[in-house]
Amino acid sequence: ETGVTQSPTHLIKTRGQQVTLRCSSQSGHNTVSWYQQALGQGPQFIFQYYREEENGRGNFPPRFSGLQFPNYSSELNVNALELDDSALYLCASSGGTGGTEAFFGQGTRLTVV
Amino acid sequence: AQSVTQLDSQVPVFEEAPVELRCNYSSSVSVYLFWYVQYPNQGLQLLLKYLSGSTLVKGINGFEAEFNKSQTSFHLRKPSVHISDTAEYFCAVSSSNDYKLSFGAGTTVTVRA
Numbered sequence: 001e002t003g004v005t006q007s008p009t010h011l012i013k014t015r016g017q018q019v020t021l022r023c024s025s026q027s028g029h030n031t032v033s034w035y036q037q038a039l040g041q042g043p044q045f046i047f048q049y050y051r052e053e054e055n056g057r058g059n060f061p062p063r064f065s066g067l068q069f070p071n072y073s074s075e076l077n078v079n080a081l082e083l084d085d086s087a088l089y090l091c092a093s094s095g096g097t098g099g100t101e102a103f104f105g106q107g108t109r110l111t112v113v
Numbered sequence: 114a115q116s117v118t119q120l121d122s123q124v125p126v127f128e129e130a131p132v133e134l135r136c137n138y139s140s141s142v143s144v145y146l147f148w149y150v151q152y153p154n155q156g157l158q159l160l161l162k163y164l165s166g167s168t169l170v171k172g173i174n175g176f177e178a179e180f181n182k183s184q185t186s187f188h189l190r191k192p193s194v195h196i197s198d199t200a201e202y203f204c205a206v207s208s209s210n211d212y213k214l215s216f217g218a219g220t221t222v223t224v225r226a
Contacts, residue, residue, distance in 0.1 A: 004156075031212055042117075042203050042216035043157070056213055090156055094212040100145060100164055102212050104156040 003027060004093050004105035012111045013081050021076040021108045023091030031055070031095035032074040033102065034066060037088040049074055050095065078110075086112045115140040115206045119217035126194055127225055134189040134220045136204035146187040147205040147214065148178055157203065163187060174198070199224045 003026035013019050025032050031050045035043035045058035049068035063079040072093070078085055088109050092102040120135040138144065145164050149157040161172025168180040178189045187204060201221050205214040 033212055033214070035214075035216075040219075042119075042205075042218045043214070045213055045215065048213055092157075092212070092214075100162065101159055102214060104149075104158070106156045109154075 004091060004103050006089075006091050006105035006108050008108060009106065010109045010111075012113060015081055015083060015112055017081050018077065018079045019081060019110060021078075021089050021091075021110070023074045023076070023093075023105060025072045025074065025091075025093030026103050028096045029093040029103070030072055031093065032068055032072065033092045033094070034074070034076045035090040035092065036060070037090060037107070038084075039087070043090055046076070081112045083112050086110060115144060115208060115215045117204050117206050117215055117217035119202075119204050119220050121220050122218065123221045123223070125223045125225065128196055129193045131190065131192050132194050132198075132222060134202050134204075134222070136187045136189065136217060138185050138187065138204070138206045140185075140206060140208065142208050144206045144208055146178075146180060147207070148172065148176070148187070148189050149203045149205060149216075151201040151203065151219075153200075160189070160202075194222070194224050196224050196226065198222060 005024045033048040034046040037043040047057040048055045052068045065077045068074045088107045090107045091105045094102040118137045126132045147162045148160040163180045171177045204217045
């Protein structure tokens with residue numbers, strides 16, 4: 001059991017709306033990474049937060065933004081939703097006592113209609 | 114930057130037969146290599162990882178992988194599969210210890226009785 005929890009599990013939004021996804025990292029981990037997994041594809045790195053600071057970003061537009069809180073939980077915000085944003089969004093926690101392994105949550109399935 | 118190519122998109126296999134999933138990577142720096150498994154509607158679970166040392170790595174559920182630096186490969190094997198091994202398998206790479214993973218497109222393994 002990884003201890004990484006994501007909410008909500010499923011979400012349906014309309015094009016143009018904004019969405020916030022949440023991730024609670026595993027105890028002892030100080031790094032959270034977010035990934036987007038489109039249907040039938042591998043996960044794509046969105047960005048990473050380390051001790052509340054952004055620590056690297058993938059090839060995603062600025063309407064994808066995030067936060068990390070003092071307890072190392074994190075949020076992913078997406079503005080102006082597009083149909084192509086429909087995907088499984090995965091959060092992974094790592095670092096600190098977690099060593100070299102990234103532990104993934106179950107993901108949030110976002111559908112944009 | 115790193116990239117990963119999984120050479121087989123789908124691998125059908127009979128129960129108790131061996132299976133090999135092929136993965137090649139490219140990177141200009143030293144890398145860590147990982148294999149993850151994803152069951153339907155779930156997040157990613159780590160099967161095994163290569164950080165350094167012995168090139169033959171053993172993981173959970175009877176899986177093993179061999180790191181070949183000259184061929185930049187990290188193929189996954191299991192000598193005898195079970196129905197429960199039916200899943201999507203992802204090869205991933207990160208540079209050193211920054212937890213930012215680059216994934217392949219995935220290999221769907223279907224085990225038939």
